[in-house]
Amino acid sequence: MIRLVRVELQRLFSRRLTLFTSLGLLVITAVVIFGTAHDAKPLSGQELTMAQQSFEQAQKDWKLHGAEMVKECRKAEATERETDPTVNFGCDMQAPTWANWGKPAVELQRALPDTLQIGSYALAFVAFLLGAGFLAAEFSTGSMGNWLTFEPRRLRVYGSKLLAAGLGVLAPAVVVLALLVGSVWIICDAWGSTAMPKGWGPPLLMALRVLALTAVAAVAGAALGSLVRHTAAAIGLAMAYLVLVEGMFVNSFLQPQQPWLLLKNVEAWVAKGTTFFLDECRVDQAGNYMCAGVERNVSFGHGTAYLAVACGLIVLLGAILFRRRDVA
Amino acid sequence: MPSTATELAVSTRGLRKTYRTRRGRQVAVAGLDLDVPVGGVHGFLGPNGSGKTTSIRMLLGLIRADAGTMRLFDREVPEHLPEVVGRVGAIVESPKFFPAFTGRKNLSLLAEAIGAPSTKVDEVLDESGLGHRGKDRYKGYSLGMKQRLAIAATLLKSPDLLIFDEPTNGLDPAGIREIRNTMRSLGSQGRTVLVSSHILGEVEQVADTVSIIGHGRLLASGRVSDVIGAGSAGGVRVGVSDPRAAIQVLTAAGLSARPDGRLIAVDGVTDGAEVTRRLAHHDLWVNELVPVRADLESVFLQLTADDTLEADARAQVEEVAR
Ligand SMILES: Nc1ncnc2c1ncn2[C@@H]1O[C@H](COP(=O)(O)OP(=O)(O)OP(=O)(O)O)[C@@H](O)[C@H]1O
Numbered sequence: 001m002i003r004l005v006r007v008e009l010q011r012l013f014s015r016r017l018t019l020f021t022s023l024g025l026l027v028i029t030a031v032v033i034f035g036t037a038h039d040a041k042p043l044s045g046q047e048l049t050m051a052q053q054s055f056e057q058a059q060k061d062w063k064l065h066g067a068e069m070v071k072e073c074r075k076a077e078a079t080e081r082e083t084d085p086t087v088n089f090g091c092d093m094q095a096p097t098w099a100n101w102g103k104p105a106v107e108l109q110r111a112l113p114d115t116l117q118i119g120s121y122a123l124a125f126v127a128f129l130l131g132a133g134f135l136a137a138e139f140s141t142g143s144m145g146n147w148l149t150f151e152p153r154r155l156r157v158y159g160s161k162l163l164a165a166g167l168g169v170l171a172p173a174v175v176v177l178a179l180l181v182g183s184v185w186i187i188c189d190a191w192g193s194t195a196m197p198k199g200w201g202p203p204l205l206m207a208l209r210v211l212a213l214t215a216v217a218a219v220a221g222a223a224l225g226s227l228v229r230h231t232a233a234a235i236g237l238a239m240a241y242l243v244l245v246e247g248m249f250v251n252s253f254l255q256p257q258q259p260w261l262l263l264k265n266v267e268a269w270v271a272k273g274t275t276f277f278l279d280e281c282r283v284d285q286a287g288n289y290m291c292a293g294v295e296r297n298v299s300f301g302h303g304t305a306y307l308a309v310a311c312g313l314i315v316l317l318g319a320i321l322f323r324r325r326d327v328a
Numbered sequence: 329m330p331s332t333a334t335e336l337a338v339s340t341r342g343l344r345k346t347y348r349t350r351r352g353r354q355v356a357v358a359g360l361d362l363d364v365p366v367g368g369v370h371g372f373l374g375p376n377g378s379g380k381t382t383s384i385r386m387l388l389g390l391i392r393a394d395a396g397t398m399r400l401f402d403r404e405v406p407e408h409l410p411e412v413v414g415r416v417g418a419i420v421e422s423p424k425f426f427p428a429f430t431g432r433k434n435l436s437l438l439a440e441a442i443g444a445p446s447t448k449v450d451e452v453l454d455e456s457g458l459g460h461r462g463k464d465r466y467k468g469y470s471l472g473m474k475q476r477l478a479i480a481a482t483l484l485k486s487p488d489l490l491i492f493d494e495p496t497n498g499l500d501p502a503g504i505r506e507i508r509n510t511m512r513s514l515g516s517q518g519r520t521v522l523v524s525s526h527i528l529g530e531v532e533q534v535a536d537t538v539s540i541i542g543h544g545r546l547l548a549s550g551r552v553s554d555v556i557g558a559g560s561a562g563g564v565r566v567g568v569s570d571p572r573a574a575i576q577v578l579t580a581a582g583l584s585a586r587p588d589g590r591l592i593a594v595d596g597v598t599d600g601a602e603v604t605r606r607l608a609h610h611d612l613w614v615n616e617l618v619p620v621r622a623d624l625e626s627v628f629l630q631l632t633a634d635d636t637l638e639a640d641a642r643a644q645v646e647e648v649a650r
């Protein structure tokens with residue numbers, strides 16, 4: 001079995017698709033880094049001057065009319081409270097501070113998880129693609145039949161291919177993660193703060209979770225590739241699902257079902273829990289139709305269990321069919 | 329049916345496979361009993377669509393049989409296939425490898441998968457005459473080169489049984505002769521070669537024993553000469569000055585003789601001397617004697633024609649029954 005996995009790894013890394021997708025992954029990484037840098041970039045000299053002027057103007061206004069404004073506000077609030085005692089006009093206005101003007105400096109502590117989160121989607125998608133192509137190509141070229149005349153123990157063959165896909169994607173994934181972490185650090189060091197009050201533990205664990213996600217995506221892709229036996233079909237299925245279900249329906253009738261959709265659970269796994277918004281609409285006593293956004297949680301445990309079960313099911317289904325099906 | 333006392337490389341009993349197609353069920357193999365003795369070249373002969381490839385796929389565990397048993401070197405397959413697969417090299421239909429890899433890379437992956445030493449790769453590449461072309465991509469190979477690579481791959485295992493499914497398809501005469509020589513030399517090394525074909529001449533030239541199938545069933549099997557003898561017993565055609573008298577004499581002697589143009593056809597005799605002796609006894613002198621040698625072609629056509637008629641008749645019966 002170890003020998004088979006080794007051979008499959010060799011084959012994986014000899015494939016041109018592997019090379020191309022790895023290059024593609026580097027491009028995506030560069031784009032993500034560019035995006036992070038763009039968000040983190042401090043204001044230019046001219047922008048800074050403008051912000052300063054606007055701040056000074058606000059300070060001047062506050063000195064002249066501040067007290068009066070608060071008084072007016074309270075008066076209006078009091079009038080309104082006669083009919084509805086819960087009303088809050090937010091009249092505790094403060095003098096303007098510079099911290100609220102201009103652009104806050106970038107912090108490694110926050111930028112790192114955000115970047116890892118974005119990177120996780122890219123890695124998972126590419127890993128899925130690699131895995132699917134790895135198995136499907138073997139069926140569509142017919143070389144699977146030849147391979148099975150050398151190793152007829154189908155479950156071993158299946159297992160070694162899935163394992164190789166899962167292990168093989170770890171190498172490019174580690175490179176990508178290192179690039180992401182390194183460049184975010186450089187960006188924050190240059191333009192903000194690299195302080196990590198909670199230490200490096202949480203982001204490193206997050207990176208490990210992204211690695212695991214990448215491997216799982218590759219394994220699931222390989223299993224799907226063996227089921228549909230055609231690279232294009234596997235990718236088409238995945239894209240159709242992502243665009244239709246996770247892209248369109250999720251905003252309409254599938255909104256409440258988000259805890260059972262893929263992307264939210266990926267997010268919950270990578271970020272140790274996540275939230276989503278739900279429109280809750282009702283007709284109130286006065287007969288008005290009202291909608292309000294309610295925040296709901298998807299827990300880390302939920303995401304973990306969801307991904308494990310989903311991947312397990314597709315691998316199992318793939319195994320059953322791989323063992324039984326005729327190979328032309 | 330040959331007894332199982334002689335050692336058999338391949339043996340199937342009642343092998344069946346039905347494909348589900350859009351038009352309903354397609355019986356590809358219908359209770360095939362195939363025996364291939366160890367050693368030498370065994371032809372597996374049948375017209376297009378008679379179930380040769382399907383049978384081979386079942387033997388190799390690539391597709392599942394609906395019914396029947398199969399043995400390779402006396403081990404039940406597919407249950408014990410892993411134990412014997414190392415002794416079996418096979419090319420099913422056309423060679424199939426990873427197109428973007430070089431021939432050499434394809435072989436070395438296979439070699440590593442079965443734990444063969446990497447020196448073996450160059451060995452079989454040279455042996456199959458592919459040599460330096462091994463460094464080219466497989467998709468750039470000509471059909472003949474692909475076929476050679478496939479043969480090289482089967483030799484990685486040093487197999488005792490080689491299964492070639494129509495190995496000369498698409499090859500030029502030189503390529504065909506080369507493959508034929510390869511098969512002969514493998515057969516004479518004590519290995520068993522099972523070669524399927526719908527080309528009779530090919531099998532006749534290379535095979536020691538033969539099995540003929542049609543519509544997924546065995547029609548005849550045995551030594552090539554025996555099968556030819558049994559299919560149409562052969563005979564001689566003789567010319568005499570008084571054919572009428574000659575026919576009387578021969579018929580009286582219990583031979584089947586009939587006029588055939590200006591000659592007399594005597595069926596069922598292989599030894600012309602017997603005919604000349606009897607005729608000379610009655611002062612009928614033979615002025616011409618032509619041995620009629622039934623070739624595999626006529627046997628084949630006769631067998632498969634019978635089979636078609638039989639099958640048609642059966643189909644009609646089923647129709648009526650409904
Ligand atoms: N995958 C399949 N699906 C449906 N029917 C099939 C399939 N493969 C083969 N058949 C049918 O099974 C029958 C036997 O086919 P098979 O390929 O075994 O014949 P063959 O003897 O190898 O023919 P040839 O000499 O043309 O290679 C044919 O009628 C064929 O149409």
Ligand SMILES: [Mg+2]
Nearest residue numbers: 380381421493
């Ligand atoms: Mg065939």
